[in-house]
Amino acid sequence: MNIRAVAVDEAARIAEIIEDCRQLEGPMLPILHRVQEEFGFIPESARQVIAKALNLSRAEVHGVVSFYHDFKDHPAGRHTLKLCRAEACQSMGCESLAEKAKAKLGIDWHETTFDGAVTLEPVFCLGLCAQAPAAMLDGELFARLDEDCLNDIVAEVRA
The missing domain is CATH 3.40.30.10 (Glutaredoxin)
Structure with missing residues (x-):
């Protein structure tokens, strides 16, 4: 599988997660948790997609990710x-x-x-x-x- 296919698969999965959680009250945290469960961390590419879907700035999403220590911005070990x-x-x-x-x-x-x-x-x-x-x-x-x-x-x- 090439890098482009991985990026398309990642974007599609992030979009599915957002759609699944969008109706929740305060959906950002559930979305971030699900993205991290899926990928093991919060990819930088996901932050812009989440921000746009929730009508927020990328800085607001970054602020939440960086505030909570359990959110990772890179893959963790096994x-x-x-x-x-x-x-x-x-x-x-x-x-x-x-x-x-x-x-x-x-x-x-x-x-x-x-x-x-x-x-x-x-x-x-x-x-x-x-x-x-x-x-x-x-x-x-x-x-x-x-x-x-x-x-x-x-x-x-x-x-």
């Missing part, structure tokens, strides 16, 4: 590891665990490993303050994170 950096987790040593995770994976925040296996994201509360430090791997929560648990998580995403 796994997403989120490490909590809120105060409770900081007090329990999350910063040293974060540095170890970055070193083990060879990446920094918001980056993806060279093999596309994992994206590392900071998050500012997972709601496990009494069990800090905390992490989330692909939606699964980990409480009382320590170096052994971190090593297990990294091994799992690298497998």
Whole structure:
């Protein structure tokens, strides 16, 4: 399949998503969520299409995408590891665990490993303050994170 065919397929799918969600009250967030579910991120090309369909500026759509940390502007890895950096987790040593995770994976925040296996994201509360430090791997929560648990998580995403 050539690049032009992919672009046409992408545009057609985005148009379908917009049409499915247009009647909802406040349709931008549901549209953005569906686009990200479909493509794994919000393609730049989708922002203009969404803006035009909703009679908004592209800046307004960009503002929403950039405001919410879960929206991605580039493809993420097959796994997403989120490490909590809120105060409770900081007090329990999350910063040293974060540095170890970055070193083990060879990446920094918001980056993806060279093999596309994992994206590392900071998050500012997972709601496990009494069990800090905390992490989330692909939606699964980990409480009382320590170096052994971190090593297990990294091994799992690298497998």
